[in-house]
Amino acid sequence: MLGNLKGLLVTLSSMLRKPVTYQYPKEHKPIENRYMGFPVLMWDSQISEPYCTGCMVCVRYCPTQCMTAVMKDNPLHAEGVSKRRKIVDSFEINFGRCIVCGICVDVCNFDAIEMSHEHELSKYARNDNRSDLTRLLEMGRKYQEETDWKPKTNAKESEEEASS
Amino acid sequence: MVDQDINKKLDTVQMMVNMGPQHPSTHGVFRMVLAVDGERIVDVEPHIGYLHRGSEKLCEGEIYVQIVTLFDRLDYLSNLNNEMVFCRAVEKLMELEIPERAEYIRVILCELNRVASHLLFIGTFGLDVGAMTPSMYMFRDREKIQSMFEAVTGARMMHNYIRIGGIKNDVPDDFIHRMKSLIVELKKGLEEADKLLSFNEIFLARTKNIGTMSAKMAIEYGVSGPSLRASGVPIDIRKDHPYSIYDRFDFGIPIGEIGDCWDRYYVRLEEVRQSISIMEQALYQLPDGDTITPTRFLLRPPKGEVYVRGENPRGEIGVYMISDGTDKPYRVKVRPPSFCNLMTIKDLLIDTYVADAVVILGSLDIVLGEVDR
Ligand code: SF4
Ligand code: SF4
Secondary structure (H helix, E strand, C coil): CHHHHHHHHHHHHCCCCCCCCCCCCCCCCCCCCCCCCCEEECEECCCCEECCCCCCHHHHHCCCCCEEEEEEECHHHHHCCCCCCEEEEEEEEECCCCCCCCHHHHHCCCCCEEECCCCCCCCCCCCCCEECHHHHHHHHHHHHHHHCCCCHHHHHHHHHHHHC | CHHHHHHCCCCCCCEEEEECCCCHHHCCCCEEEEEEECCEEEEEEEECCCCCCCHHHHHCCCCHHHHHHHHHCCCCCCHHHHHHHHHHHHHHHHCCCCCHHHHHHHHHHHHHHHHHHHHHHHHHHHHHHCCCHHHHHHHHHHHHHHHHHHHHHCCCCCCCCEECCEECCCCCCCHHHHHHHHHHHHHHHHHHHHHHHHCCHHHHHHHCCCCCCCHHHHHHHCCCCHHHHHCCCCCCHHHHCCCCCHHHCCCCCCCCCCCCHHHHHHHHHHHHHHHHHHHHHHHHHCCCCCCECCCCCCCCCCCEEEEEEEEECCEEEEEEEEECCCCCEEEEEEECHHHHHHCCHHHHHCCCEHHHHHHHHHHHCCCHHHHHC
């Protein structure tokens, strides 16, 4: 009997506290800074081209083989605007297969791919989440604006400049 | 004629009842075929394998860094513990030194994962015996832990955070502060669970002296973890064969008396208290420094074999790995705690009632992802 009463006291006391539930579709939990959503490609707005060179390192190390990348010669490099000799021609990530592990971000040497905060990507058809270069860059730009993203290697360079 | 029929003794036949694979209380896709005589269970035939993904075989085709993601998905309620045991296996093979800070963060996160797993157990076990409220309370507290994981590792469940040689990146700046307030909240939540459920008369009537597992039986079946300790055998790998830095902490091993469902429940509840104490000590001692020993991405550990084990929330997890010197392991064998604990189900269920079957199965706290692999 005593145990029951104790339990009742606990439930009674919870009447006094504020509700903790987030009413999901209407109300969102705040997303943490480090949250890993689906990987997206970054846009270099200084030169207006993607960071990605299509080197395919991420494609090789992706555990689910959900990405493809094709490389081409960079026309902007010929004009002397860009330092990148090669640039991505087409890129595809199948978000239906991606397990959001973050390995692609770890292996990329060009800061070209980043885990975005994108996570609500339900679609009606099975292949609607095969995202091509345009969509990935669009999502990437959204992420860059949201988080004020800076490339890591460039950040290092500017630090060195500041210290020297 | 008619009289004769009436006088003829009625036969009783056993009835076969299918429990699962989609039964809500089997905690996954597990099927039991029960032969029941009235309310009494006469025979049980467990069927496993509905969640088989061939993880061990998949490991042979992936490089070492990718396998961590597979280990995340073995026991999806204690991902960090699984990651840790695999990384320790590779590190032992390569004789890699781990930075102090990484070890501490690993231990803190693993204990946090243990707390989350046990809280979920308390909630769902309450649900199994028919109490709705505890599951709501426990999910509320577990949610806070998940948010903490999200802030540290970036993912709520499949973290891929513990890497070979250390951890992926350092914890955020406000980690210690947030952990401290989280621990306070967890303690409060745990006391609520204790008051709400542990000594509730209905709960006691449903779990006391049900599904008793003797110490002898538990050892013979190779049961490990809280289910073994509930039978009164104080074996805990963290204490008996300390790995990582567990020998630096002062914690107790809660044991049960007779090994019934209530003991298995209460041992887990006590274990949460011990885990919280470990976390507090680790947070207090947390040193500064590096968080990863840099290794090549395409690891090629030397030829050899290792067996490494660790204490999961569900028991002893072991990884036996053979490396042939290439970038992929030759063979990875997992010794899953849930599988070995589940094997007792036949002995435990026979001669109990159908209504208790759910309670006994729930008290073993299995995760089918790990049973079937
Ligand atoms: S995202 Fe990075 S690793 Fe992948 S193809 Fe582009 S540059 Fe290479
Ligand atoms: S997050 Fe993982 S699964 Fe997804 S594309 Fe990157 S490497 Fe592949």
